[in-house]
Amino acid sequence: MQRNLFNYLKKKIGKDKYLDLEKFLNVILYDKKYGFYNTIDKTNGELIGNKGHFITGPEISQLFGELIGVWVLELCKNNKFKNINLIELGPGKGTLMSDVLRVLSRQNKSLKITIHLLEFSDKLKSFQTETLKKFNFSVLWYKDIFKLKYKLNNNPTIIISNEFFDCLPINQFKFYKSKNIFTKVIIKLNENKFSFDEKLLKDQEVPIICKNLTNNPDNLKDETIIEYSGLISSYVDEICKIILNNNGANLIIDYGKENPFGSTIQSVYKNQKSNFFDHIGQSDYSSLVDFKNIKNIVEGNNLLFYSLKTQKDFLLDMGINSRIENLSLNSTILERRELMSGYERLISKRQMGEIFKVNCFAKKNVVVPIFKV
Structure with missing residues (x-):
């Protein structure tokens, strides 16, 4: 990862010490200065195609x-x-x-x-x-x-x-049936390394998630992941x-x-699946x-x-x-x-x-x- 992008993400994480998944993805994909779609060099790197990162x-x-x-x-x-x-x-x-x-x-x-x-x-x-x-x-x-x-x-x-x-x-959420709670997947920075973690959803945030479920929460399995x-x-x-x-x-x-x-x-990095944190910005x-x-x-x-x-x-x-x-x-x-x-x-x-x-x-x-x- 480029040092400038790392420092920018570190600043974004700031006092909260985390970013939710949607905000993290928005930076690394779409930021005007550091986002993936805005930093591929037209002459040195092809974005789409057999020699690029993905093919449509x-x-x-x-x-x-x-x-x-x-x-x-x-x-x-x-x-x-x-x-x-x-x-x-x-x-x-x-x-x-x-x-x-x-x-x-x-x-x-x-x-x-x-x-x-x-x-x-x-x-x-x-x-x-x-x-x-x-x-x-x-x-x-x-x-x-x-x-x-x-x-x-x-x-x-x-x-x-x-x-x-x-x-x-997107954001990801987890439903813990045994505890009847929802958590949100977040990105944290520890010792200069990004990693996944979870944060308990506030009561007022839960109805937003439940509204978009096709099943009643009572029918969900424990630790069900929900994307929205x-x-x-x-x-x-x-x-x-x-x-x-x-x-x-x-x-x-x-x-x-x-x-x-x-x-x-x-x-996906150069048409191959990769670890989530391996090639951030690329x-x-x-x-x-x-x-x-x-x-x-x-x-x-x-x-x-x-x-x-x-x-x-x-x-x-x-x-x-x-x-x-x-x-x-x-x-x-x-x-x-x-x-x-x-x-x-x-x-x-x-x-x-x-x-x-x-x-x-x-x-x-x-x-x-x-x-x-």
Whole structure:
């Protein structure tokens, strides 16, 4: 860990002598000066890709982004959308948006699009600028999702996020059934080493956690770990408000589950899992998204939450097999091998096919392709 980051964290810990997990993650991932996403050097270190710290669906195969583009195209066709706001949360290097726009540009030349990108990292914004400059669309960038709605026109809005929510900071809590108490996981600094510890929750904090449990605390096992992100909840609520105001739909692709239980946080350093404290400031951190919590927020906003699909089922439903057959017709042996390798990674149960989920929610009057309630 860089000495400057260590000293900054030490100062943040200060008199309390600890940081909760969410605040710790927020510093090491998103701090403007020391955060992981803002300190990767564009020339000396690649963030996303085979040589980087992690690789996402759009980098694995063009099929991924193209089929999301087809989904957007069908959504617009079903609902007669002629002018849209197209938003992506956490666009990475701009690969997904580039693939989506290529499909839309070829298949519906009359569709008018204003692109809005939520990006915290100036480093990644520079990649996106380079990737998207070939398209003749207006592109606006934001660092604050809560300011985005003020820049939107009144056109229908389609929001896409791929592996965005899994990297937002979370807190972890423990329920001790025998003592009927909750604790919060915290980070402490002892002898210049960071370590996990726990802090008893105050009585007024307990209802906030219980509200987000899918099971009654009486049914939980002893020492059950519960993950919750106030940031994710507020982001989803804001997305709901945008859709309610503008009409449209939201598409989330992320690895997740339908409950908040168990410790799912992991550290990834150069495409390999690593110990949580081994490469602070140089590692990416993520956790499984709790889609049950998202469903509760969406339905609380009177929007329609469609049943989750696995990434495999989503891509199959969108015609990935036909697409790969067509691409293979004019491909070399090496190109076909690369296509099949990407296909396998995207849909295989052993890789991304089942752990990654695809979720859609929309206004009740919107006709959504392939998803069912």
